[in-house]
Amino acid sequence: MRTRLRNMICLLLLTAGWVACNNDDDNNVKVGVRPVNPVRVSEITGHNDHWGDYTLKILYTNDKVASMSRYDKDGYRKGGLSVTKEQGVTTYAVNDYVYNVDVDSIARLDAWLKGKYGVGNYSLEDSIPTIARTLYKVDVTLDEESTVTQQVFSYYIPKTEFGTGDDFDNTYTLDYKETFIYEYGEGISIVNSRSFHDTYAPDDAKNYVTRALYKYEYEYDGNRIVTNRIYRVNNHSEESWDLIDERAYAYSGNGLMSVKGDGYSLERIYSDARAFSLNLNGAATSYTLNEYGFLIKSDNGKGEVMNVTYEPGNGNFYHLYRLDREQEGFPVIK
Numbered sequence: 001m002r003t004r005l006r007n008m009i010c011l012l013l014l015t016a017g018w019v020a021c022n023n024d025d026d027n028n029v030k031v032g033v034r035p036v037n038p039v040r041v042s043e044i045t046g047h048n049d050h051w052g053d054y055t056l057k058i059l060y061t062n063d064k065v066a067s068m069s070r071y072d073k074d075g076y077r078k079g080g081l082s083v084t085k086e087q088g089v090t091t092y093a094v095n096d097y098v099y100n101v102d103v104d105s106i107a108r109l110d111a112w113l114k115g116k117y118g119v120g121n122y123s124l125e126d127s128i129p130t131i132a133r134t135l136y137k138v139d140v141t142l143d144e145e146s147t148v149t150q151q152v153f154s155y156y157i158p159k160t161e162f163g164t165g166d167d168f169d170n171t172y173t174l175d176y177k178e179t180f181i182y183e184y185g186e187g188i189s190i191v192n193s194r195s196f197h198d199t200y201a202p203d204d205a206k207n208y209v210t211r212a213l214y215k216y217e218y219e220y221d222g223n224r225i226v227t228n229r230i231y232r233v234n235n236h237s238e239e240s241w242d243l244i245d246e247r248a249y250a251y252s253g254n255g256l257m258s259v260k261g262d263g264y265s266l267e268r269i270y271s272d273a274r275a276f277s278l279n280l281n282g283a284a285t286s287y288t289l290n291e292y293g294f295l296i297k298s299d300n301g302k303g304e305v306m307n308v309t310y311e312p313g314n315g316n317f318y319h320l321y322r323l324d325r326e327q328e329g330f331p332v333i334k
Contacts, residue, residue, distance in 0.1 A: 036314045037294075037315065037334050038312065038314075039290075039294065039310035040310060040315030040334060041310055041333050042309055043309040044058075044307070044309075044333075045306070045307045045309075046304070051072075051079075052072065053073035054072060056068055056070050060315055063314045065081070065083065065092070066083060067080065067081055068080060068081030077097065078096065078097050079094070079096045079097050079132075079135075080097070081093065081095070082132070089139050090139075090140045091138070092137065092138045092319060093134045094134070094135050095132040095134050095135065096133050096135050098130060098162075098170050099129070099162075100131040101129060101168075102162065102164040103164060104164050106124070110124050113127060131170065133171065134172060135158070135172065136155060137153070137154040138151055138154075138319065139152040139154075147184065148182060150179065150181050151179070152179045153177065153178045155177070156172040156174055156175060157173055157175045158170075158172050159171075173200075173202045174205040175199070175202075176198070176199055177196075177197075177198045177199075177200070178195060178196070178197055178198075179195060179196040179198075180194070181194045182324070185220070189218075190323060190324045191218055191220075192215065192216070192217055193215070193216040193323075193324045194214070194216075195213070195214045196212075197212045197213075197214065198210070213232065213233035214230060215230070215231040215233075215241055216229070217230075224256075225249050227248055228327070228328060229243060229247075230245040230246075230247070231244065232244050244262075245264060246261060246262070248260055248261070255268070255270075256268060259328065265281055265282075266280050266329050266330075274289040274290070284300075285298055285299065285301070286298065286299050286300075286301070287331060294333070295331060296308050298331075310334075315334070318332065318334070
């Protein structure tokens, strides 16, 4: 369940477009100042295993994500994004709106409404109380120059069955948490990312069960990445790091073609300037980009699809996904 849920969120927020730049002829993974984008995401429509058919509508205030609403295929609001700020940390919580009564209560309500108003004269959907449950959360820490220095991603799991009567429980439980701490070189280029990967027991959201520590180092040749070295902390000493993978970047002209490591393969296969297939360890996803190099369509060939609409203006949607995913060669939405 953890892998499937995290993959769904990654498809939505992390792998939604290629490394974006403002020049179609220059697709290197680059060093430089984060650009002011000419457009920003305003709507995403698609399908995945958890939400089914969905539409996300994103709203901004002062070029910052202020809210996001999720609608189902029938136009009912089924989820949203809450944004809070406290002590220098901005928290983005992607919430599902779930029924706050059990299936037996819903059946009784349906029967009562049918008896009072008659078949076809009432909306059961509008009559059922709901509650917000967090599916995915990101805590973002900024420095005095509004640069992201740390992100904490929390993944929650809904129960397969909520139960009935005294056994009814529709809470989502914390399953997995990832913390990333960034060090920068020139502009927005990340030269070092340290991370904590924590797992939790269903009945304890305060104390992790397992923890692994990693470090990602990026080596540049001029304005593009040539190597990504990944280390894991030695269990015998938190000051000792073991190299577990060294991934080499290959380019053709100005375009990134592949990232290869020990048992790791990321390849980009072009069909034209704005369409390509991204193959990660044998699993392929197709992408189509707009004139700015931002995603407009994706399809993983397994039923998970997305269509992205943009509007004029700059935004900070990048707060919602791991920052060095771009540098690793993965797509992102702007």
